[in-house]
Amino acid sequence: MNIDNQLVVINTPKNKYLSVVENNKEFITNEGKFKFSDIKKIPSLVTTSTGVDFQIYSPTYKEFVLLMKRGPQIIYPKDVGQIIVESNINNSSKVLEIGSGSGALTLYLYSLLKNSGKLYSLDSSKINQRRANKTITRYLSTYSKETVDVTFINEELSNFNFKSLDEKFDAIITDVPEPWDFFIKNTIENSIVWVSYLPSITQIIRLNEILLEKNFQDIEVKEVILRDWIVEEKIVRPSNKLVSHTGFLISAKYIKY
Numbered sequence: 001m002n003i004d005n006q007l008v009v010i011n012t013p014k015n016k017y018l019s020v021v022e023n024n025k026e027f028i029t030n031e032g033k034f035k036f037s038d039i040k041k042i043p044s045l046v047t048t049s050t051g052v053d054f055q056i057y058s059p060t061y062k063e064f065v066l067l068m069k070r071g072p073q074i075i076y077p078k079d080v081g082q083i084i085v086e087s088n089i090n091n092s093s094k095v096l097e098i099g100s101g102s103g104a105l106t107l108y109l110y111s112l113l114k115n116s117g118k119l120y121s122l123d124s125s126k127i128n129q130r131r132a133n134k135t136i137t138r139y140l141s142t143y144s145k146e147t148v149d150v151t152f153i154n155e156e157l158s159n160f161n162f163k164s165l166d167e168k169f170d171a172i173i174t175d176v177p178e179p180w181d182f183f184i185k186n187t188i189e190n191s192i193v194w195v196s197y198l199p200s201i202t203q204i205i206r207l208n209e210i211l212l213e214k215n216f217q218d219i220e221v222k223e224v225i226l227r228d229w230i231v232e233e234k235i236v237r238p239s240n241k242l243v244s245h246t247g248f249l250i251s252a253k254y255i256k257y
């Protein structure tokens with residue numbers, strides 16, 4: 001099994017690292033070191049110079065996006081889960097994502113849509129789109145050799161006219177500060193679900209007004225608050241660490257009769 005260049009989690013007694021196997025190199029921490037060439041398969045246990053076992057395995061989606069190097073702030077997994085439900089997408093949906101950023105949401109959407117759906121992802125920054133593409137390619141290459149088929153649109157939202165894509169979207173999902181700029185050049189003409197992730201309630205208030213003005217219905221605003229629990233023999237209680245606020249979600253649907 002050739003594991004050179006594979007993406008792995010290195011789980012030590014005190015830390016979790018995301019790394020790429022480089023056969024001619026060593027992995028060094030203050031808990032001990034080992035040679036990558038000591039990894040014969042994935043998953044495996046590798047004993048370090050200090051006699052400690054490190055676990056080496058392929059990352060889950062959550063581990064990958066939380067440990068990966070980021071550019072723009074990512075959407076946290078707890079919010080990704082709710083976005084998928086609110087956007088009502090399935091594996092054959094056609095989705096327009098606005099704000100590719102670091103690609104954390106793009107990766108999840110693509111994993112869902114890749115076989116029979118279609119994903120377009122718009123961002124005004126080429127650098128961020130390259131990063132998003134790298135995020136997807138890097139993660140998926142752990143599991144298969146497929147080429148990534150996301151259509152990246154490099155455009156400022158206020159200049160974007162989605163008719164140019166000649167596609168009927170089932171959902172539009174945004175993570176940009178001013179999602180209402182979409183309506184500068186676009187009018188919704190088919191049934192569609194809209195979901196926006198926005199950090200500040202003032203943005204939600206503005207988008208809510210615009211969605212009403214554009215005849216969207218069933219507008220819902222929510223916040224996902226997730227509390228981890230510690231379960232250890234006699235200690236069973238909520239963790240004292242809490243990511244208290246990430247962003248609000250606003251969802252709505254437009255029905256074309």
Ligand SMILES: C[S@@+](CC[C@H](N)C(=O)[O-])C[C@H]1O[C@@H](n2cnc3c(N)ncnc32)[C@H](O)[C@@H]1O
Pocket residue numbers: 072073074075098099100101102103104105106122123124125128155156157158175176177178181
């Ligand atoms: C917070 S990031 C998105 C993060 C992404 N959802 C993730 O999970 O990794 C926002 C992105 O939107 C892009 N953006 C912001 N305003 C924009 C606009 N008006 N038009 C196009 N892209 C925009 C930025 O370049 C940035 O990459």
